[in-house]
Amino acid sequence: MSTAAALSNPVSSAWRRIPGAWRQPLTLIGLVVVAAWLVVAALSPWIAPYDPLAQSPHLYQAPSSAHLLGTDELGRDVFSRVLWGARISIPLAMLLVVLAFLIGGTLGGLAGYLGGWVEELVMRGADFVFAVPTILLAMAVVAALGPGLFHAVLAVVLVSWPGHARVVRGLVRTIMQSEYVAVGRLLGSPTYRALAVDVLPNIAGPVSVLAALETGNAILLLSALSFLGLGARPPDPEWGSMVSTGAQHFEAWWIGVFPGIAIVSIVLAFNFLGDSLRDAFDPKTIIKARGA
Amino acid sequence: MTALLSVNDLHVWLDTARGPLAIVDGVSFDVAAGQVFGLAGESGSGKTITALALLGLLPAGARTGGSATMAGRDLLAMTSSARRRTRGREIAMVFQDPTSSLHPMLTIERQLTEHLRYQLGLSAKDAHRRAVALLTDVRIPDPEAAMRGYPHQFSGGMRQRIQIAIGLACEPRLLVADEPTTALDVTVQAGILRLLHRLCQEKHLAVILITHDLGVLSSLADTVTVMYAGRVAESGPTAQVMGHARHPYTRGLVDALPHPEAADRALVPIAGDPAGPESRPSGCAFHPRCRYAKPSCRIAVPPLVRVDDGREMACPVDPLVASMAR
């Protein structure tokens, strides 16, 4: 193996492989759906035909041309509420993932970079959070702090940061041990430079995979908490609490079914994205491409 | 002597993004029972693919042409299920790295007896006895205990012997050994070669020995066919081909060997890198590296011609002139 090959950055070569991954139909579908929902979330005040909070005397209307997805128990238009729901769930989920990554990623990065007792402490904390079942922990946190979307977000961040920490720590360790960085050190690059130039860009790939998958999970968890009444409160058009309402009015199935479909569509799209990105960054596929 | 296996104009194409790639390009040879047939060449020469083609283990996207006739049947024309039944039963293969070729989680007994029971329908007891006899044959000490063991508990040489035992379990008529000693220590290699020789004689086996190591060839192979870039360069009885090489490539290979008597003389390698299937030059594949190359060598693929009794070679450069210029 020539020196150049040995020193070639294992993760940056994955960037070159992305074009192939994007060409897969599922990835494209995922991308399109996510983009569509983002547009909806941004433009829902202008797209939605009705005010999501506006009650009307037309209760429990089945889907019709006037109300595309029907009306709920207070006469509100389900379609508009679903569109507005995107405005709640999606930005919150993304914020959540960013927070979890900032906290978890920093802790994990420090753990990997510094090692020693820092690593021990961080990992033990992560293990503890992993040990407790997600729902229970989130429930407990919200129960302690009181219901409300903000507390729910905090709860989910608390539950999610260890995942990011573990991934970042593993990545940092791998890169630290690679010849690439060793040579950089030998050549005398100062540490912070090494961090910025060598470590950070290489983390970007796998972290984006995690981010995509985690956003989907965040949406699921947030809606679950809202379903239990621990997250969003009525009359907010949050998807989870809408499903909960739907459970109480079984006959009017459209109240609960459509918000759920919205959840499935966006989480699935994020999962498609994350899955394809993961294939692109899989070290095994990278090695095969190199050694063929 | 009648040939057990007769390969005629074998072609193997691999479907790639840029169209079909000829990995093996018109190879013919005969293998006789009780003889060791050597298939020599560097990496990229197509020798392993030739063997895989005989066994029907080519990767997906590979196509074959020509014929490989054994006991009156063309292997390449058989249905895949008929083909599968010949594997292990009539033709067996032993691979290069015994460590990765043995399943790490199955007992030696299981790996020895599973195809015995499937192909020959033996009962568990009979298969067990047969397996112990096989292990004894390949000189594994304490075969009964070995049966209960796992591959990671054995040394490299032992694992190769076990692989050979697995290959011979159903008493095939042809054994293909792909670089059987390359992954082993030099001290262990001789033992494996002796084992193969003995088995070949005792069981009247036909053995195809694939290797790039000329030393292994000269000590074990009765006849040898030298391949380069998917084609046959030269073939004949080993002693003659190695001792009086006629094809410039073979000559280059032999010359490149270090001689103990000439230890102070510089090594004479063949210039350039071996041609792979993607980068095969036009005409004679060897011409860019050949010291006797003529302009015509670039244009036409030299045919394989008979030069002596049992010897063939594919080089238009007059052999007498070539040997005199040496």
Add this chain to the structure above:
Amino acid sequence: MFLCLGVSVMAFVLTTLVPGDPALANLGDRASSDPQAVRLYREHFGLDKPVPVQYVVYLNNLLHGDLGESEQSRRAVRIDLAEYIPATAELAVSSMVLSILLGVTLGVVAALRRNRLTDQIIRVVSLGGMSTPQFWLALVALYVFFFKLNWVPGSGRLDAIVLPPPHLTGLYTIDALAAGQFDVFFNSLQHLILPACVLAAFNMGLFTRFTRSAVLEVLENDYVRTARAKGLPELTVVFRHVLRAASPPIVTVVGLAFGNVMTGTVLVENIFAWPGIGQYSYRSATGLDLTAIVGVMLFVAIVYILVNMVVDILYAVIDPRVGLA
């Protein structure tokens, strides 16, 4: 054991840190009008003693098998747990069986048909299972199969008029079979099937993904080629050689998933009115029933410890290169 201790300490500390007074939470309106009741409540549950003392008392009781008394149910937590755990276990085990059978099979098929249409379809299905919110799936399933088609009953473990079988394991299906009560068996099966399927959806997707990647890795190995060179039929090669070599990572994820299923059934139990640990933990968490919460956390810790042990043992059985520590 150390982990248990650690968990109990953590749990205890957390519950004491929790803002909110359990007495107030549980007594509700009475608390504001009747200070006497609050005081009695506190005394009864030892909440008036300093925290470290509370903990010592708790540990002492723990060593005697006494997990304390639940504030909400007024029974020993131990008894509570003993009643609710088997219900969840029945649900967890049946859903795991479903998800393993389906997931591993689909994963193997997807790996063998890599990148072809079958693989893509399986990918959509498996990711779909992982993307569907459990609570919604449960409701949709109930709507279709109970509300509209009436193929299965809607809630609980048995019809109201059916008596549970004599107690053997607490799992109604097994106990009914053991006692030869086939009608009870069928009834409990009817109640079990829908929640088990809903619970299995996520894990089915998860196992499919994991099995697929584990099998793909193994397929590249030389010993698979050796197995084919022996002339073995492809099914044997796949199931005896490939799957066996691929099982360690699959076992790991199954173990993790089992732990998650045993402890994460809140939503499903809520919707199907299944009287299990999920419901119990939800009530305890929202009611700030401290002893019960700690009891549940101990249960969780024990489940994970047991699962880890079983996974380690399975590793040693599957892979002879691994020694039992």
